[in-house]
Amino acid sequence: MDETTSTRPRVVTPFGPRTTAAEILDGVDLTGRRIIVTGGASGIGTETVRALAHAGAEVTVAVRRPDAAADLVEELAGTAGSARAAQLDLADLSSVAAFLAGWQGPVDAVVANAGIMAVANRQLNAQGWESQLATNHLGHFALVTGLRDNLSASGSARVVLVSSGAHLRAPFDFADPHFAQRPYDRWSAYGQSKTATVLFATGIANRWADEGITGNAVNPGYILTNLQRHLDDETMRAFGVLDEAGNRVPLDYYKTPAQGASTSVLLAASPLVEGVTGRYFEDNQEAEVVSGPQEAEAGVAPHALDSAAAERLWTYSEQAVPR
Numbered sequence: 001m002d003e004t005t006s007t008r009p010r011v012v013t014p015f016g017p018r019t020t021a022a023e024i025l026d027g028v029d030l031t032g033r034r035i036i037v038t039g040g041a042s043g044i045g046t047e048t049v050r051a052l053a054h055a056g057a058e059v060t061v062a063v064r065r066p067d068a069a070a071d072l073v074e075e076l077a078g079t080a081g082s083a084r085a086a087q088l089d090l091a092d093l094s095s096v097a098a099f100l101a102g103w104q105g106p107v108d109a110v111v112a113n114a115g116i117m118a119v120a121n122r123q124l125n126a127q128g129w130e131s132q133l134a135t136n137h138l139g140h141f142a143l144v145t146g147l148r149d150n151l152s153a154s155g156s157a158r159v160v161l162v163s164s165g166a167h168l169r170a171p172f173d174f175a176d177p178h179f180a181q182r183p184y185d186r187w188s189a190y191g192q193s194k195t196a197t198v199l200f201a202t203g204i205a206n207r208w209a210d211e212g213i214t215g216n217a218v219n220p221g222y223i224l225t226n227l228q229r230h231l232d233d234e235t236m237r238a239f240g241v242l243d244e245a246g247n248r249v250p251l252d253y254y255k256t257p258a259q260g261a262s263t264s265v266l267l268a269a270s271p272l273v274e275g276v277t278g279r280y281f282e283d284n285q286e287a288e289v290v291s292g293p294q295e296a297e298a299g300v301a302p303h304a305l306d307s308a309a310a311e312r313l314w315t316y317s318e319q320a321v322p323r
């Protein structure tokens with residue numbers, strides 16, 4: 001974190017943690033805005049797509065299996081905007097390249113929402129990248145940097161990088177990002193990938209401001225979705241999500257997916273944050289900077305706002321992703 005980051009005023013909005021994505025866009029007209037949402041066929045992504053399309057945007061739902069988004073596309077056919085599905089596997093660079101080759105014209109926003117969490121064992125993709133870093137950061141880096149000219153052509157484009165409070169657990173380990181030498185730990189791997197997500201927002205802010213492209217990171221909060229599928233019942237009990245009988249416990253601090261999608265939608269489309277860049281938001285506000293691991297995983301860690309680390313990660317990612 002540099003001095004500018006620590007002294008700049010925090011961005012605040014009138015919205016609360018329980019505001020829904022639709023409420024964020026009440027009265028906002030996104031007609032003609034072309035927005036890509038990765039991982040839009042489930043969870044927070046689906047609610048992000050819904051809110052944007054209802055406000056008039058032309059949303060591309062970028063998913064591994066386009067048929068998984070078919071019902072959503074059909075549901076949104078009668079709205080002010082539209083949705084269409086496109087194939088994209090972020091862990092497969094040839095799929096990212098095919099998506100980029102098929103895209104024409106400006107892009108007004110990318111919501112880099114797709115993600116995987118706490119994969120039990122170290123898994124590598126074709127490039128030898130650890131799976132969470134591959135999907136959550138490097139695939140999105142390939143996608144967003146590949147769309148740079150299209151974003152620039154918008155004149156006012158926004159990149160929203162969906163991170164997590166888990167970033168507080170792990171700085172980016174430049175010496176061993178893929179756990180080749182250190183023991184694999186699924187939470188460190190997830191946390192590191194989400195730190196990369198925040199650093200990527202800083203990198204966009206540092207490099208692309210002159211092109212009218214902003215980049216911000218988002219922690220959606222806790223939402224029960226498919227994301228938890230890699231967690232066994234014992235872990236879910238430890239989280240207090242399951243009772244001893246294996247039933248889901250209704251927890252107050254869990255948001256609905258529509259509430260979880262609100263901060264992504266705020267940064268992707270609300271006029272209230274026009275021009276805001278290089279920030280980390282949660283509960284619809286810019287987060288406070290905090291030090292050390294936090295029980296509630298709230299706030300943003302200095303290691304994720306470090307401009308030098310952001311530059312280093314950009315260089316690392318550029319070298320990793322072939323052009």
Ligand SMILES: NC(=O)c1ccc[n+]([C@@H]2O[C@H](COP(=O)([O-])OP(=O)(O)OC[C@H]3O[C@@H](n4cnc5c(N)ncnc54)[C@H](O)[C@@H]3O)[C@@H](O)[C@H]2O)c1
Pocket residue numbers: 038039040041042043044045062063064088089090091092112113114115116117135162163164165219220221222223224225226227228
């Ligand atoms: N749910 C939470 O409590 C929570 C908390 C913090 C952050 N997040 C983040 O929010 C985002 C959305 O998660 P969610 O909770 O809606 O979970 P989810 O599992 O419902 O959605 C994730 C989506 O990403 C897609 N995806 C996974 N790997 C992909 C790949 N290789 N290529 C393309 N798409 C891929 C999945 O198919 C899925 O549609 C994720 O980035 C997650 O890390 C979620």
